[in-house]
Amino acid sequence: MSHTAFAPHDHSRCIADTIAAAETHCAAHKLRLTPVRRRVLEILLGAHRAMGAYDILAQIGSEGLGSQPPVIYRALDFLTGIGFVHRIEKLNAYVACTDPRPGHAPAFMICRACDAVAETPGAPGRGALDAAAAQAGFRIERAVIEAEGLCPDCDAATRADAPDLPM
């Protein structure tokens, strides 16, 4: 469930479910979820936040898989291509998709304090963006929508420190 990334949940279950979904997807499309690709997805699912490509690379390298940049970028290209990983442009980082439905184009909420990343359900504001583009004669192929701010926990912690902030 995309909007629950900020809330507690059964983590090992959400990893297993998504890996299973990726297996199914690859089988159905004659694609190969190779060891490197699978492990990268597992690592991102386990982290449950955005990770830099080189952070992931260091981890798979320490496990005996490839340790050179092209290895991780190829795996990330594959996983983003099938929609199980998203790139966060604002962070030059990557995050596992929490709701891998075909063709969805979510918006992201990025906590600047704890680096948690949550997807919004649906594609909020996409209608208004499409309308603005149509007005300009622009044909949208992809949209990047990333909100940076404070997640519920970090927002509460900030307020506890400085209780006179605006709402």
Add this chain to the structure above:
Amino acid sequence: MSHTAFAPHDHSRCIADTIAAAETHCAAHKLRLTPVRRRVLEILLGAHRAMGAYDILAQIGSEGLGSQPPVIYRALDFLTGIGFVHRIEKLNAYVACTDPRPGHAPAFMICRACDAVAETPGAPGRGALDAAAAQAGFRIERAVIEAEGLCPDCDAATRADAPDLPM
């Protein structure tokens, strides 16, 4: 103003007007539009598309201004800080603001064929994004909204080559 970047317009005029606005803004806020800063803004206004930091740097370097990376990043930090330049996260590049009103947070339309970048008027979809964030308890501080696709001209050119594309 902002939504006309894809349309023909008096270019030298829009450069002069924006430079003048920057002068006024800096005078009013006791900031200094130094030669480097001014020239960077002029270059971006003249290009009328997103440019990489190092592209701008090469140009100012060839004109006798600084030629090392910190020079350009400092100028870009200043100009983005006062809102006359925007960073395009998707491209790791920078573009002059075409409608420098205080505090505006526009969306961008990026042509993947010709690299033109236009701002949308207002902040389309911001309401829906705010609503989704509120639902999740997330406090938005900044939002990145960038649409990639084809500008009117390039879209028309593509269609001329392959007239059976979907609308």
Add this chain to the structure above:
DNA sequence: CCCGTTATGTTATATAGTAACCATATGAGG
């Protein structure tokens, strides 16, 4: 089993951004 395709391994390099330090210029106050 062979062969074409796909994936991985490896080297080298391109591109983007920052830290740290010193020099210079500017403007406020004496």
Add this chain to the structure above:
DNA sequence: CCTCATATGGTTACTATATAACATAACGGG
């Protein structure tokens, strides 16, 4: 005018992110 505090610019060195190009290995259909 002088001097001091601060803002800005110059320079070196470095970190972080990403890709090009080419060789090797694995898979999967004939």
